[in-house]
Amino acid sequence: MEIYSRPPNRLDAHRKVVLFATLGIALATITAGIVVWQTYDPERSRQLPVFPEPSPSPMGQYDRAAVSCDAPVCADIGKDVLLEGGTVVDAGIATLLCMGVIQTQSMGVGGGFLMVLYNATTRTSVALTAREKAPLLAFEDMFEGNPNISARGPLAVAVPGELKGYWEMYQRHGGGVPWSRLVQPTITLCEQGFNVSRHAANALAGQSERIKTTPSMAEIFINNATGEVWREGDRMRRPALARTLAAIAGDVDGGNLLYMDTLLMRNFVDDLRDLGGIMTYQDMLSYTKIRDMESQGKQTAVEIALTNPMILTEILQQSSAPLKDCRLVCHFWNDMVLTLPDTRLALRPVKKDKRRYVLNDPFPFFVACITLDDRLAKRISATCSTSLSDPTRCIDSFVTKLIYICDKFIDIVQILEISIDYEECLKTVYQVLKNFCPNLKQLRITATLATRWRNLLVGSEILPESLPEPKSNLISLAVSSNQISPFLSSLIEVIVAASPNLRNVTLPWELCPNFANSKHLDTLMIELDRTRAIDITLEDDKLSVLLRMLAQVGDQLVSLTFCDPRRKEGIDMNDFDNSKLTEFRFPKSMSKLRNFRNEMVDIFQCRDLLRNIESLPVLETLVIGKTSKRSNCVDEIFRSIFHTDKIFLSVKNLTILEMNDPTLLERLKTSFPNLASLEVKTFCRTDYQGFEIRMELGVALTALGRWEGLKRLRLWVPSDQAEMINAIRALLEVLKTFEAELYTWDLVSHELTIEEMDLFKQLLLAMDRMDNVKIFNLSLGDESLKTISAFMVSNELVVSKFKIFLGRSMCPGMD
Numbered sequence: 001m002e003i004y005s006r007p008p009n010r011l012d013a014h015r016k017v018v019l020f021a022t023l024g025i026a027l028a029t030i031t032a033g034i035v036v037w038q039t040y041d042p043e044r045s046r047q048l049p050v051f052p053e054p055s056p057s058p059m060g061q062y063d064r065a066a067v068s069c070d071a072p073v074c075a076d077i078g079k080d081v082l083l084e085g086g087t088v089v090d091a092g093i094a095t096l097l098c099m100g101v102i103q104t105q106s107m108g109v110g111g112g113f114l115m116v117l118y119n120a121t122t123r124t125s126v127a128l129t130a131r132e133k134a135p136l137l138a139f140e141d142m143f144e145g146n147p148n149i150s151a152r153g154p155l156a157v158a159v160p161g162e163l164k165g166y167w168e169m170y171q172r173h174g175g176g177v178p179w180s181r182l183v184q185p186t187i188t189l190c191e192q193g194f195n196v197s198r199h200a201a202n203a204l205a206g207q208s209e210r211i212k213t214t215p216s217m218a219e220i221f222i223n224n225a226t227g228e229v230w231r232e233g234d235r236m237r238r239p240a241l242a243r244t245l246a247a248i249a250g251d252v253d254g255g256n257l258l259y260m261d262t263l264l265m266r267n268f269v270d271d272l273r274d275l276g277g278i279m280t281y282q283d284m285l286s287y288t289k290i291r292d293m294e295s296q297g298k299q300t301a302v303e304i305a306l307t308n309p310m311i312l313t314e315i316l317q318q319s320s321a322p323l324k325d326c327r328l329v330c331h332f333w334n335d336m337v338l339t340l341p342d343t344r345l346a347l348r349p350v351k352k353d354k355r356r357y358v359l360n361d362p363f364p365f366f367v368a369c370i371t372l373d374d375r376l377a378k379r380i381s382a383t384c385s386t387s388l389s390d391p392t393r394c395i396d397s398f399v400t401k402l403i404y405i406c407d408k409f410i411d412i413v414q415i416l417e418i419s420i421d422y423e424e425c426l427k428t429v430y431q432v433l434k435n436f437c438p439n440l441k442q443l444r445i446t447a448t449l450a451t452r453w454r455n456l457l458v459g460s461e462i463l464p465e466s467l468p469e470p471k472s473n474l475i476s477l478a479v480s481s482n483q484i485s486p487f488l489s490s491l492i493e494v495i496v497a498a499s500p501n502l503r504n505v506t507l508p509w510e511l512c513p514n515f516a517n518s519k520h521l522d523t524l525m526i527e528l529d530r531t532r533a534i535d536i537t538l539e540d541d542k543l544s545v546l547l548r549m550l551a552q553v554g555d556q557l558v559s560l561t562f563c564d565p566r567r568k569e570g571i572d573m574n575d576f577d578n579s580k581l582t583e584f585r586f587p588k589s590m591s592k593l594r595n596f597r598n599e600m601v602d603i604f605q606c607r608d609l610l611r612n613i614e615s616l617p618v619l620e621t622l623v624i625g626k627t628s629k630r631s632n633c634v635d636e637i638f639r640s641i642f643h644t645d646k647i648f649l650s651v652k653n654l655t656i657l658e659m660n661d662p663t664l665l666e667r668l669k670t671s672f673p674n675l676a677s678l679e680v681k682t683f684c685r686t687d688y689q690g691f692e693i694r695m696e697l698g699v700a701l702t703a704l705g706r707w708e709g710l711k712r713l714r715l716w717v718p719s720d721q722a723e724m725i726n727a728i729r730a731l732l733e734v735l736k737t738f739e740a741e742l743y744t745w746d747l748v749s750h751e752l753t754i755e756e757m758d759l760f761k762q763l764l765l766a767m768d769r770m771d772n773v774k775i776f777n778l779s780l781g782d783e784s785l786k787t788i789s790a791f792m793v794s795n796e797l798v799v800s801k802f803k804i805f806l807g808r809s810m811c812p813g814m815d
Contacts, residue, residue, distance in 0.1 A: 002143075004597070005205055006462060007370060009657050010633060023046065024780065025666045026737060029224060036306050037804065038738070062257040063299065065079075065088075067079050067080050067082070067091060067095060067334055068101075069099060070199070070229055071098065071099055071101065071102040071103060071197065071264040071794055072081055073098065073102065073189070074095050074098035074102055075095065076093055076333055076579070076593065077094050077098050077186075077795075078091040078095035078098075080185075081176075081177070081181065081182065082096045083350055083390075084175045084176075084177050084181070085177060085259075086174070086176035086177040086182075086684075087173060087174050087176040087180070088117070088177070089117065089169050089172070089173040089174040089581060090116065090175070090176050090177055090181075090182060092169075092255065093166045094098065094167070094181075094183075094186075095168065095175065096113065096162075096544075097109070097166070097183060097184060097185075097186040097188065097245075098186045098699070099184065099595065100186070100199070101189055101190060101194065102194060102197055102239070103197065103199060103200060104200060104503070105199065105200055105203035105204070106160075106199075108162070109160065109162045109163050110157070110160045110162065111132060111160055111161075111162050112131035112132040112158075112159075112160060112162050112165065113129050113130055113131070113162055113165055114127070114128070114129055114131065114166070115127070115130075115132075115167075115169060116128075116129045117173060118277070124410065126173070128160035128165055128434060130166075130168070131161055132158030132160055132492065133161065133283075133287060134159070134161040135158070135159055135195070135278050135279045135280065136221075136280060136282060136283055136286075136771075137278040137279075137280065137285050138278065139173075139404040141305065142155065143155070152210075153275075153331060153596065154272055154275040154277035154278075155276065155277060157277050157279065157280065157283065158271060159279060159283045159287055160258075161287060162257055163248065163255035163258050163259075164255060164258070164287055165255075165256045165709035167179075167253075167254045167255030167256050167275060168255075170182070170254065170255070173305040174707075175575050177705055179254045179255075180249040180250060182249075183245050183246075183249035184272065185250060186245060187242050187245045187249065190237065190238035190239065190584055191237065191239060191242045191446075192237070192240050193235045193236060193237040194235070194237075194451070195232075195233055195234070195235060195236075196230045196231065196232055196233060196234045196235075196236050196441055197232065197726075198232045199232075200232075200798060201229075201231050201232035202232075204221055204229040204230055205231075207229075207490045208228070208229045209760075211229055211669050212229075214372065216275065219399070220238070220329050221238075223236075224238075229526075240786055243721075243780060244264070247264055248750045250522040251299065258284065258288065258738045259284050259285065259287050260285070261281070261285065265281065265284050265285075265781075266281065268284075268619065269281055269283075275452065276796075280771075281790075282771055286596065287451070287508050292633065297382070299554075304713055314574075318351050320388025320565065323635065324792075326501070326584070338373065338375040338376070339633070344379075345376065346379040346380065346381035346617065347376050347377055347378065347379065347380050347381065347400035347405065348381050348383070349380070349382050349402055349404075349405050351399075355416055365401060366404070369404070369405065369408055374409060374412050375412075377405065377409035377412045377413055378390045378413065378414050378415065379413075379414065379415040379417070380402070380405060380406070380413055380415065380416050380417065381383070381417040381419075382398060382401070382402045382416075382417070382418055382419070383398075383418075383419045383420070384398035384419070384420045384421060384422060384425045385419065385420070385448075386421075391422055391450075392419070394422075395422055395425060398420075398425055398428065398430045399425070402427065402428055402432060403431065403432060403436075404434045406437055407435075407436055410436050410437070410438070411438065411439055412439075412442045412680060412705070413436070413437045413439070413440060413475075414439055414442065415440075415441060415442040416432070416437060416440060416442070416443050417444045417446075418445045418446065419444070419447075420444045420445075420447050420448075420449075420804040421448050421450050422449065422450060422486075423447075423448075423485060423487065423611065424447050424487075424552075426447070426488060427487075430464045430490070430491055430494075431793040433462075433467060433471070433495065434467055434468065437743060438469065438471075438473075438814045439473050439722075440471055440473060440474050441473050441474060441475055441476065442474075442475070442476040442477075443476070443477050443478070443495070444476075444477075444478040444479075444518065445479050445480070445481075446477070446479075446480045446481075447479075447480070447483070447488065448481075449481065449482060449483045449485070450484055451499065451695055462515065463486065463487060463490040464487070464490050464491050465494070466497060467494055467497075469498075469501060469765075470498050470499070471498045471499045472499075472500065472501055473501070474499040474501065474502060475496075475501055475502060475503045475504065476502075477495065477496070477499065477502055477504070477505045477506070478504075478505070478506040478575055479492055479506065479507050479508065479511060480506070480508065480565075481508055481511075484510045484511060485750050488511075491512055492513050493513045493514065494505070494514060494515070495513075496513040496514065496518065497513075497514065497517055499517075499518070500516075500517050500518060500519060500520075501520050502521050502804060503520055503521060503522055504521075504523040505521060505523070505524050505525070506523075506524075506527060507524075507526060507527070507543075508526075508527055508528075509526050509527065509528060509541060509546060509562075512542075512548070512549040513549070514544045514549075514552070514712045515552045515553050515554060516550060517557070518552075518553065518556075518659050520557060520759050521553045521556050521557065522557060522558040522559065523557070523558060523559040524550075524553065524557055524559070524560050524561070525560075525561040525562075525563065526546070526561065526562050526563075527563060527564070528562075528564035528565070528600065528627075529564065534723055541780075546587075549585065550587055551587050553586035553620045554586075554589065554590045555587075555589065555590065555591060555592065556592065557592060557593050557599075558592050558593065558594050559575075559592070559593075559594065559595040559597075560593060560595070560596050560597070561595075561596075561597040561598075561601050562598045562599060562601065562604050563597065563600070564600065564627065568672070579803065585605065585608060585609075586604075586606050586608070586609040587603075587609075588609075588612065589615040589617055590609075590615060591615070591617060591618070592615060592617055592618065593616055593620055594619060594620045594621065595619075595620065595621040596616070596619060596621070596622055596623070597621070597622075597623035597655075598623065598624060598626070599623065599625035599626070599657060600625070600627045601624055601625065601626055601634060601637060602627055602628050602631040602633040603627060605633075606624075606637070607633075607636070607637050607640055609643060610637060610640075610646070611640060611641070611646060613646050613647070613648055616648075616650075617650065618650055619648065619650050619651055620650060620651060620652045620656050621651070621652070621653040621654075622648070622651050622653070622655070622657055623654075623655040624637060624655070624657065625655075625656075626656055626657065626658050629686075629688065630688050631688055632660070632688040634656065634657070634658050634659050634660075635660055635664060638656075638659070638668075638671075639664065641671055642670075642671060643721055645779025646671060647670070647671055647672075647673065647674035648671060648672050649673065650674070651672050651674065651675065651676065652674060652675060652676045653675070653677040653678075654672055654675055654678050654679070655678075655679040655680075655681070656680050656681070657681050657682075658681070658682055658683065658684060659680060659682060659695060660682065660684075660687040660693050660694070660695055660774060661694070661695070662694055662695045662700055662703050663703065665680070665700060665703035666704075669704075673708075673709070674709065675709065675710055676709065676712065676713040677710075677713075677714075678704075678707075678710060678712070678713055678714070679713075679715075679716075680695075680700060680712040680714075680715050680716070681693045681714075681715075681716040682716070683716070700715055701715070709726060725787060727768055750779070750780065750781055751780070751781040751783050751784045752780060752781075752784045753785075757784065757787060757788075760788065761788075761791055764788070764791065764795075764797060765795065765797075768795075768797050
């Protein structure tokens with residue numbers, strides 16, 4: 001549960017020591033610019049340079065190096081670093097640290113920066129972004145109605161990236177002098193004092209009244225001798241900042257000290273929270289906004305776009321522009337999209353209108369292919385479906401265009417997606433695979449075959465022969481069909497036999513090809529598809545064929561799934577008596593299996609497999625569910641596991657669908673001691689015998705108790721709200737995130753009683769210490785929502801992290 005286990009240390013000082021300069025005048029820091037230049041010579045990069053006298057030229061022409069900024073004392077600091085053998089990055093960091101003190105109205109270690117490093121020898125550049133980042137608790141409309149607080153006050157403070165960026169650049173491109181050498185000159189300035197610059201004095205004078213009325217700012221920027229803000233030429237000291245910088249300079253982690261679980265970081269965040277800010281420890285620990293982009297000579301269109309601020313600005317302003325529309329703007333966008341590894345753009349040879357009637361456009365299609373960019377043919381998505389009484393024209397168009405485009409772009413096509421309603425089209429698919437697409441990587445066939453036109457497959461009695469050339473690049477095959485015809489079965493058999501490198505396969509349960517030639521298959525999904533579950537239980541002969549297929553690849557599989565894609569959670573459960581167990585049994589050993597999802601354990605029994613845990617030594621994710629309401633198999637599987645005292649040490653993620661007996665949850669910690677994620681979903685009102693289920697949220701949480709190692713708990717069960725609140729509150733001491741989906745048969749809003757409201761307020765106060773809270777389907781009435789909203793505001797709860805009202809981010813009136 002802990003974010004970071006490193007103990008607080010290293011800075012034995014009063015909390016006010018760590019207030020940064022940006023809390024003084026400008027909480028929203030802007031980047032100051034400096035230029036550090038030096039001729040780069042790898043052979044002499046560690047030798048002390050010999051600099052000539054400063055150039056007398058008004059244009060500032062220098063032969064070896066220059067440091068330019070708007071504070072002479074800071075330029076001298078940078079120059080001295082260069083003279084001592086520091087790199088240009090070393091000099092830049094030392095200069096910027098100084099500028100944060102001399103020009104504190106413009107920058108400081110509480111802000112962020114951009115840096116570009118250009119190497120004239122290699123003619124390459126490195127751009128680093130270490131800008132500020134919005135706190136995790138910030139939300140889009142937090143400044144609505146009061147825009148001033150977006151620029152002034154604690155809510156305007158963003159997560160600083162300055163020190164993180166300095167440290168990253170020092171690690172990558174600095175190191176000519178020790179880190180402490182870069183910080184020490186600024187520490188000396190803070191201790192011994194410096195003259196206030198004209199720019200700083202003018203900025204202070206402009207904010208004089210606000211500074212005087214803000215204690216944390218007055219402590220720094222008011223001259224005690226005069227009672228006024230510091231004026232130009234006054235001798236100013238920053239002893240508190242000096243102590244903070246000294247801690248950063250003397251630590252082995254340098255600038256990273258502020259982004260670790262240290263006393264310095266905690267005091268910094270606590271000070272901001274005391275002032276009314278919303279920054280958290282997690283914000284500092286998770287700061288990862290450093291970007292270091294190095295040019296590689298000639299840039300691609302993507303690189304140009306992603307490193308050009310003007311282009312990025314335009315992109316970000318288009319909140320809902322689809323990529324396929326963006327690429328129509330100009331050739332540049334088109335080129336950028338097509339250079340992406342996976343554009344998700346597909347070429348569709350057959351055009352349809354909204355009513356699924358095929359449009360008569362053969363000539364525009366063939367003309368377009370003449371000038372078509374080859375990269376657009378990487379992915380082909382061909383459909384043959386129409387509402388016309390006679391589909392002949394639709395089939396002819398599908399056949400002609402698919403063969404033409406696969407022939408023209410024979411070496412380009414890598415992804416082929418076929419969706420058909422007529423079995424005749426399968427013959428064309430076979431011809432395409434036989435004669436074209438040697439570089440095919442992914443093949444998906446979706447068939448919703450119309451029985452009325454099944455006889456259209458002329459010569460369907462002639463089954464496909466072996467492909468003349470292997471499909472060595474084919475790694476993914478997915479097939480879905482409402483009917484398994486002999487031609488489809490033979491086609492899939494031929495494809496599998498020609499594809500020795502298949503890795504990911506999805507099949508209807510009745511398709512069981514011979515995988516003897518597949519030596520790399522690691523992911524297999526068996527779908528119920530359009531077959532009724534009750535029908536499977538009556539076909540032991542087909543189940544035995546499926547078992548033989550699994551035996552061929554069992555020792556290869558990393559992921560195995562049995563599911564019904566038509567069934568949505570909570571609905572469409574079958575209502576049949578399948579007390580008669582089928583003859584299906586899983587292979588005795590699957591030594592590589594890491595992910596096992598079986599949503600149909602009442603059909604595909606896996607009790608023996610789970611009892612023999614030695615056969616699953618690396619299993620990490622386990623999902624168990626059933627298809628029939630009248631089955632008790634899920635509960636029985638776990639009773640069997642507990643009865644035999646089996647312990648699944650390797651399982652990290654467990655999902656249980658339709659467990660009825662909540663007392664079984666109490667044993668989960670013993671059998672699955674290393675779980676990080678647990679999901680329990682129970683949708684049925686009654687158990688397998690027709691009695692009302694006892695699996696309610698409060699009961700489930702009580703049964704689970706204090707589970708120290710659990711990081712994610714997701715429950716979808718019926719609930720009693722008062723009992724739920726008491727149970728959740730007991731878990732908050734060990735959980736950092738909480739997510740619950742409350743099961744309800746309707747979404748009728750209701751008002752909380754006085755007792756329930758008091759419990760809910762206590763729960764909100766307890767949850768405020770957590771990082772994220774999600775409770776879905778908690779439908780409350782308007783009066784309850786208003787009361788809760790007022791309570792959250794009056795107690796200064798961070799509403800952005802609460803998602804507790806039907807999935808909305810916060811209460812009505814607050815979002």
